Amino acid sequence: MNSELQSWPDDIHRVLSQERIRNVVYVPDAGHTQLIERCHADSSMRTIVLTTEEEGIAMLAGAWLGGERGVLLMQSSGVGNCINMISVPTVCRFPMLMLVTMRGEWGEFNPWQIPMGQNAGPILERAGVLVHRIDRAEDTAETVQAAARIAFNSDRAAAVLIAQRVIGAKAFKAAPQ
């Protein structure tokens, strides 16, 4: 894995903490490694690994019924696994915050990542999710904060797509495919 620490995952962790996020649920992605580690180390957060991303949509709906906030971390390929389950938050107006690390766009080496990488944003929009995008690392904190606020204050599903260019090709060099 990349040994070089990046600042944007720490920015996300800080915003999640400020926004009183309790449940951090995820299917692991190399791009989210540092954020997942930060959340694991934060006793105010409950981290839960899922078998598939749609579990997280349903789980965070249940957590909100019980009075807790959460965030779903996934890779762009995971967006496709969530589509029907996203009807639960859109129909019921559950707050639903999703942070998506993008593959299949900036210098991708694996052609199997390209279909969901190129289509995750439009598919989420068609599913009724408010889509935000981070193309520069310095925009991370304010973008995640904006998405969290529209999710929790306006009871909407909101996604933040974190560009592959932000994550950096380095993260994938040593990663298994």
Added chain:
Amino acid sequence: MRNPTTLKPLLNSRAAVGALLVERGDLLVVSSLSSTLYDLAAAGDNPLNFYLWGGMGGAIMVGLGLALAQPSRPVLVLTGDGEMLMGLGGLATIAVQRPKNLSIVVIDNEHYAETGFQESHTAHGCDLPGIAASAGFPSVHSVRTEPELAELVPLIHRSAGPLFAAIKVTATPPSFLLPPNDGVYLKNRFRAALGVKS
């Protein structure tokens, strides 16, 4: 070995769900779609029922989120065999989290009752309690008879789970009894009855 004739389902789903909820106490209930949902409504609509009219495959995970957020309340997820089969991975996720206050009860009629009565995998030997046990559930029950059902009822209030039970029920056409289907209303009344904020 059991005599195969004794393996024929005897219990009626509506009566079984009614028995589970006859003294619901402070139970929070999540139901999957279709006939299980109608059976829950028939047992009495309640603000602390959350009916999933869609999101097939997600019922037990809604239950997990609720159970973790409300550890002092017993949470019951009622689902059908078809819905449970669509989200089997969630059993592994729940077994890892081990919420003591979560009970999952599958109302297993071995059919997709609302879509033309096609047989599900459980009609062909797929053993849902066996899957739950293998996933790591500490409390697993197969219910076919009235005495077995009577033994299950207190367990869903005991918070010694996570508990998984499959109740084999006779395959009868769904009898429609429709509770509210406005998701925003169902969500807001649940949270108001529970007294939670943000």
